[in-house]
Amino acid sequence: xxxxxxxxxxxxxxxxxxxxxxxxxxxxxxxxxxxxxxxxxxxxxxxxxxxxxxxxxxxxxxxxxxxxxxxxxxxxxxxxxxxxxxxxxxxxxxxxxxxxxxxxxxxxxxxxxxxxxxxxxxxxxxxxxxxxxxxxxxxxxxxxxxxxxxxxxxxxxxxxxxxxxxxxxxxxxxxxxxxxxxxxxxxxxxxxxxxxxxxxxxxxxxxxxxxxxxxxxxxxxxxxxxxxxxxxxxxxxxxxxxxxxxxxxxxxxxxxxxxxxxxxxxxxxxxxxxxxxxxxxxxxxxxxxxxxxxxxxxxxxxxxxxxxxxxxxxxxxxxxxxxxxxxxxxxxxxxxxxxxxxxxxxxxxxxxxxxxxxxxxxxxxxxxxxxxxxxxxxxxxxx
Ligand code: NDP
Ligand code: MG
Numbered sequence: 379x380x381x382x383x384x385x386x387x388x389x390x391x392x393x394x395x396x397x398x399x400x401x402x403x404x405x406x407x408x409x410x411x412x413x414x415x416x417x418x419x420x421x422x423x424x425x426x427x428x429x430x431x432x433x434x435x436x437x438x439x440x441x442x443x444x445x446x447x448x449x450x451x452x453x454x455x456x457x458x459x460x461x462x463x464x465x466x467x468x469x470x471x472x473x474x475x476x477x478x479x480x481x482x483x484x485x486x487x488x489x490x491x492x493x494x495x496x497x498x499x500x501x502x503x504x505x506x507x508x509x510x511x512x513x514x515x516x517x518x519x520x521x522x523x524x525x526x527x528x529x530x531x532x533x534x535x536x537x538x539x540x541x542x543x544x545x546x547x548x549x550x551x552x553x554x555x556x557x558x559x560x561x562x563x564x565x566x567x568x569x570x571x572x573x574x575x576x577x578x579x580x581x582x583x584x585x586x587x588x589x590x591x592x593x594x595x596x597x598x599x600x601x602x603x604x605x606x607x608x609x610x611x612x613x614x615x616x617x618x619x620x621x622x623x624x625x626x627x628x629x630x631x632x633x634x635x636x637x638x639x640x641x642x643x644x645x646x647x648x649x650x651x652x653x654x655x656x657x658x659x660x661x662x663x664x665x666x667x668x669x670x671x672x673x674x675x676x677x678x679x680x681x682x683x684x685x686x687x688x689x690x691x692x693x694x695x696x697x698x699x700x701x702x703x704x705x706x707x708x709x710x711x712x713x714x715x716x717x718x719x720x721x722x723x724x725x726x727x728x729x730x731x732x733x734x735x736x737x738x739x740x741x742x743x744x745x746x747x748x749x750x751x752x753x754x755x756x757x758x759x760x761x
Contacts, residue, residue, distance in 0.1 A: 387477035531647030532625035597689025684725030705753030
């Protein structure tokens with residue numbers, strides 16, 4: 379029987395590449411969800427014939443309803459943010475692939491896990507904002523959390539040996555360094571979003587591309603790794619690997635290191651999350667060692683790229699500090715894309731929110747959303 383997937387965020391960079399994988403593997407697409415990209419959703423409906431489609435934006439929902447009116451095999455349409463949560467819980471799908479961007483993905487991740495559905499997780503913000511709740515939900519229901527983020531997929535792949543997780547001593551989380559690697563604040567202060575959107579190795583959505591330029595992405599991934607692999611933050615070391623060929627490494631208690639390599643193509647980790655524990659042929663090209671010139675290593679510059687330092691501070695503080703860092707970053711990136719703040723302001727604001735409170739203690743889901751709103755207000759008040 380073909381695997382059935384529910385794909386949230388189907389119109390994005392990860393979403394469309396996930397559909398490439400579904401096409402290659404012959405998976406059935408049970409449900410799709412997006413925010414507002416009706417044109418692409420319509421094409422996806424025509425090709426994959428999902429049973430359900432959720433659209434968050436009310437205007438986009440009306441447009442899609444009008445276009446599908448009268449079609450005999452049209453999917454059932456759902457509207458609003460809650461519809462993602464409804465889809466995530468539905469028993470028919472084998473796996474929910476969450477490729478929504480931002481904290482908007484958290485509710486669906488939790489709902490799927492609570493309902494006992496395996497989650498292939500690209501939406502790292504779920505773990506950053508509500509890590510404790512997400513891990514608890516997975517543990518309680520026994521549902522699997524399968525990493526899609528390339529670094530975490532690499533780590534996961536390196537830990538498949540049953541003795542591996544027990545002997546893990548350190549994670550070497552690789553980072554491309556982004557388009558501004560090596561630059562100092564003087565050069566960075568006038569960088570625009572157009573400069574920041576030119577990533578050297580990966581083609582991704584605009585939010586994560588800005589996060590890669592500020593190193594916020596690596597900070598979010600460090601927090602994601604702490605939750606997924608149950609190591610303290612000081613056991614996750616960021617290593618700059620400019621070519622994005624080594625996707626991450628694990629070090630064991632005997633100081634032996636395993637790495638996972640491949641071309642920078644998200645279809646490899648997406649496919650692994652969907653076929654695990656099996657490996658199947660895919661459509662990604664092989665790494666050509668005849669043309670690969672070198673694999674280099676460098677240190678990240680946390681003095682200049684304050685987002686990474688702020689995320690380390692946040693996960694060390696614990697509680698809702700990572701959620702606050704994430705909320706401030708989401709708001710700051712939005713303002714940067716609208717040219718209302720400068721590049722260096724993003725790190726300054728994320729760090730300031732983390733420094734503004736102790737954030738400690740346990741939390742529930744409404745605390746997470748309240749903290750997110752607080753962090754966004756904090757940023758707007760600094761303008
Ligand atoms: P994109 O911006 O390309 O796509 C985001 C998707 O989420 C779109 O389908 C979008 O719909 C939808 N969406 C946006 N806002 C909302 C909302 N409020 N509610 C529901 N759906 C929403 O992002 P990416 O694909 O680049 O990234 C998705 C996630 O994967 C992020 O968490 C990112 O960090 C992570 N990731 C991405 C990688 C990459 O290579 N791109 C690599 C590793 C992780 P619409 O198009 O209609 O706006
Ligand atoms: Mg990544």
